[in-house]
Amino acid sequence: MSALRRILIVIGLLAGTIPALAQDGPRRIETTENADYFGFDLRTVRDIGLEQCKAACLDDRQCKAFTYNVKAGWCFLKSDYNTINPFVGAVAGRVVSGGEPDLGSAPDLAFVPASLLDEARAYRERTIARNSGASGGASQYIALAKSANAEGDMDGVIRFYAMAAAADPAQSLLWRELSRGSLAYETQDANMIRSLRSVAISAAINAYQASRTASARADSLAVLGEALERAENWRPALSAYRASLEIAEVPALRAAYDVLRVTHGFRVVDNTVDADGETPRACVQFSEDLVAGEDYSGYVSIDGAGDVAIETDTRQICVDGLAHGQRYRLVLRQGLPSAVDETLEAPVELSLYVRDRAPSARFTGSNFVLPAKSRLGIPLVTINAPTADLKLFRVGERALARIISGSEFLRQLESYSLESIAQDVGSPVWEGAIDIANEPNREVVTSIPVDTLLPERQPGVYVLSAVPLGDKSESWDVRATQWFVISDIGLTSFAGEDGLSVFLRSLETAEPIGSVSLTLLARNNEILGEAVTDADGRATFQPGLIRGQSGLAPAALLAKGPDGDFVFLDLTRGGFDLSDRGVAGRPSPGGVDVMAWTERGIYRAGETVHLAALARDGQAEALADLPLTVILQRPDGVEDRRLVSSGEDLGGHALAIDLPGNAMHGAWRASLHTDPKRPAIAEVSFLVEDFQPDRIEIELDAGDAVVSPDVPAEILVTGRYLYGAPAGGLATEGEIVLRHSRA
Numbered sequence: 001m002s003a004l005r006r007i008l009i010v011i012g013l014l015a016g017t018i019p020a021l022a023q024d025g026p027r028r029i030e031t032t033e034n035a036d037y038f039g040f041d042l043r044t045v046r047d048i049g050l051e052q053c054k055a056a057c058l059d060d061r062q063c064k065a066f067t068y069n070v071k072a073g074w075c076f077l078k079s080d081y082n083t084i085n086p087f088v089g090a091v092a093g094r095v096v097s098g099g100e101p102d103l104g105s106a107p108d109l110a111f112v113p114a115s116l117l118d119e120a121r122a123y124r125e126r127t128i129a130r131n132s133g134a135s136g137g138a139s140q141y142i143a144l145a146k147s148a149n150a151e152g153d154m155d156g157v158i159r160f161y162a163m164a165a166a167a168d169p170a171q172s173l174l175w176r177e178l179s180r181g182s183l184a185y186e187t188q189d190a191n192m193i194r195s196l197r198s199v200a201i202s203a204a205i206n207a208y209q210a211s212r213t214a215s216a217r218a219d220s221l222a223v224l225g226e227a228l229e230r231a232e233n234w235r236p237a238l239s240a241y242r243a244s245l246e247i248a249e250v251p252a253l254r255a256a257y258d259v260l261r262v263t264h265g266f267r268v269v270d271n272t273v274d275a276d277g278e279t280p281r282a283c284v285q286f287s288e289d290l291v292a293g294e295d296y297s298g299y300v301s302i303d304g305a306g307d308v309a310i311e312t313d314t315r316q317i318c319v320d321g322l323a324h325g326q327r328y329r330l331v332l333r334q335g336l337p338s339a340v341d342e343t344l345e346a347p348v349e350l351s352l353y354v355r356d357r358a359p360s361a362r363f364t365g366s367n368f369v370l371p372a373k374s375r376l377g378i379p380l381v382t383i384n385a386p387t388a389d390l391k392l393f394r395v396g397e398r399a400l401a402r403i404i405s406g407s408e409f410l411r412q413l414e415s416y417s418l419e420s421i422a423q424d425v426g427s428p429v430w431e432g433a434i435d436i437a438n439e440p441n442r443e444v445v446t447s448i449p450v451d452t453l454l455p456e457r458q459p460g461v462y463v464l465s466a467v468p469l470g471d472k473s474e475s476w477d478v479r480a481t482q483w484f485v486i487s488d489i490g491l492t493s494f495a496g497e498d499g500l501s502v503f504l505r506s507l508e509t510a511e512p513i514g515s516v517s518l519t520l521l522a523r524n525n526e527i528l529g530e531a532v533t534d535a536d537g538r539a540t541f542q543p544g545l546i547r548g549q550s551g552l553a554p555a556a557l558l559a560k561g562p563d564g565d566f567v568f569l570d571l572t573r574g575g576f577d578l579s580d581r582g583v584a585g586r587p588s589p590g591g592v593d594v595m596a597w598t599e600r601g602i603y604r605a606g607e608t609v610h611l612a613a614l615a616r617d618g619q620a621e622a623l624a625d626l627p628l629t630v631i632l633q634r635p636d637g638v639e640d641r642r643l644v645s646s647g648e649d650l651g652g653h654a655l656a657i658d659l660p661g662n663a664m665h666g667a668w669r670a671s672l673h674t675d676p677k678r679p680a681i682a683e684v685s686f687l688v689e690d691f692q693p694d695r696i697e698i699e700l701d702a703g704d705a706v707v708s709p710d711v712p713a714e715i716l717v718t719g720r721y722l723y724g725a726p727a728g729g730l731a732t733e734g735e736i737v738l739r740h741s742r743a
Contacts, residue, residue: 029054029093036067036087037094040080047073050091057095065094080105100213109208111239119198120205124169131166138168145177157181172216175207179223183230200227218248234264235340266342268332271350275324280354282330283318289339290315299336303329324441328352357441359385359470363482368410370450371507372488372565377447378464385468386438390448391418395426397459397566401525401555404570412478418465429462450486459566461485487567489513489559500541504533504559512537519558524551591618594628594682596672602687605663608656609686611670615651622651629673630655635666663688696720696727
């Protein structure tokens with residue numbers, strides 16, 4: 001039996017050798033001047049005095065409080081009370097009886113999840129409905145529950161306390177004893193345990209909501225905390241215990257709360273050190289969210305570090321700017337706040353070690369065409385690796401369709417995939433190691449001489465893998481992988497309704513390359529078509545060849561020059577589609593093309609808008625004598641006016657639109673029509689706002705924009721009026737934001 005469980009059972013025994021629910025002591029009224037109890041209106045009695053209002057409330061057993069309007073003589077009887085508000089000329093009264101003062105309706109349990117509150121409400125309704133036909137009273141069922149408890153019959157305890165609570169649901173004590181009985185029930189049945197925990201939580205919530213005195217409310221919260229703890233709802237359990245202790249300090253409950261606070265309250269749960277970045281960082285993880293916007297630098301100290309930066313995330317604090325191979329002592333100070341109104345109870349000291357970066361290797365990009373007539377080198381980026389093992393494989397031209405149609409092409413490969421290339425679709429070409437001028441914990445770029453690895457090249461694509469010395473990754477982890485071909489042929493294709501147009505140029509000279517054989521391969525490796533480029537470096541494949549489906553869909557375009565130069569183009573990858581980048585252009589205007597504009601985009605009420613337009617035909621020739629109707633709409637969509645322009649001057653239109661002094665603010669729209677009954681052929685929008693046009697242009701020059709704490713920074717501010725003159729003699733003020741640089 002847990003210590004807290006023993007505490008709660010003792011509290012239960014002390015709280016009630018439960019009386020036979022004797023009636024409360026004499027009822028009396030306590031009043032507060034110039035105050036009002038908000039809500040819970042029961043009924044209203046008019047044209048009576050204050051003493052009569054008090055008597056009316058005392059005579060009605062449902063009345064728990066009232067508000068009396070002195071001037072009107074109205075008495076507002078209340079079925080309950082909670083919030084008291086200031087109200088001049090009113091008297092707030094509440095009913096109290098012998099014993100503890102009545103606290104009124106219990107505040108909401110904001111820390112309890114809504115699902116548990118709904119479940120408690122439903123449980124209360126079910127309990128009352130299930131026992132609605134019982135003939136006994138609450139006192140009778142309490143006696144039966146006590147007898148069952150003496151006999152060790154916990155089923156009877158729960159059953160009879162539930163019947164007692166149903167008979168008098170306003171009695172907080174009955175719900176508390178029902179919750180305690182559910183907590184005391186011992187069983188090995190997992191389903192039964194879950195059901196009992198649910199009953200304990202629901203009954204405790206109902207006990208709290210029915211409580212009206214300090215002792216009852218504190219006891220209900222203590223029982224609720226125990227029930228939530230049993231269900232491993234740690235955060236609500238802590239909140240329930242804390243709320244109980246705020247009402248009444250109980251040493252045993254305080255001790256139990258402190259134990260739970262240490263194990264499941266706001267605390268440090270872990271710490272990590274990221275040593276593989278260029279600038280190491282250490283992070284401390286917490287059990288709860290931190291306060292958004294809080295400056296935590298004052299709560300963190302780290303010995304052995306120079307200039308560091310403190311960063312805060314949702315549940316962690318990170319220290320940037322550490323050094324590899326160093327040890328640090330990080331201290332989180334007592335009182336560090338959280339978003340759950342808890343702080344660190346004691347300082348937390350952590351000993352951290354930042355190891356050297358793990359050996360690693362990578363290639364710099366996915367570009368896989370190396371110009372044949374330049375120095376051939378593939379850059380390999382390594383960290384803490386004096387050497388790297390290299391393996392080179394080749395996939396022949398006849399296996400390209402297979403490798404392209406799969407999922408491995410141009411991707412980083414693990415050991416199994418590299419072995420599959422060597423055994424199934426390609427062959428090993430070279431294997432060896434390369435020495436690296438290693439610098440501890442820094443990236444080192446080493447050029448791998450492809451000419452040395454491949455003195456003689458064959459058509460196909462090559463795959464180069466690198467593993468640094470000291471690599472401890474698993475075989476299923478990806479290796480640094482570079483796909484490449486070596487060629488002077490630059491290949492571009494355009495697919496359209498006229499087929500597949502192919503253009504070849506030299507990567508060295510950009511001149512067209514003719515007499516190059518082209519082969520169009522399908523996914524199933526069949527040859528769909530062949531062609532040879534002309535003197536302009538162009539060749540075309542018929543449309544039907546690129547419309548195949550499934551296995552006959554185009555997969556690759558192979559190009560082989562007369563000198564053995566080879567390159568290919570992957571046709572399974574999406575081409576460049578820039579339509580979502582704002583370059584698709586506007587729809588074709590047809591026979592009439594009108595461009596309209598205003599001299600600026602924003603105006604003030606009362607100003608004149610100068611609208612201009614040009615009308616052209618499909619050949620960009622001027623359309624003279626073409627009348628245009630301009631429909632001007634306000635921001636609310638209501639038509640403001642219509643204007644007609646004849647367009648006699650070579651299709652040019654110029655209109656001056658005077659805005660009224662009370663013009664509606666917002667976006668106005670002018671639509672231009674050749675026929676007002678048909679859609680607009682052009683539109684232009686402008687804003688009407690209260691604004692002050694810019695008169696001065698300011699330029700700032702901070703030099704290299706990097707400042708040192710030890711060197712004064714100079715920022716040049718240059719101001720000129722927009723009409724050209726220097727803006728001299730003006731006071732200047734601004735805001736400077738400095739950010740820590742990791743460089």
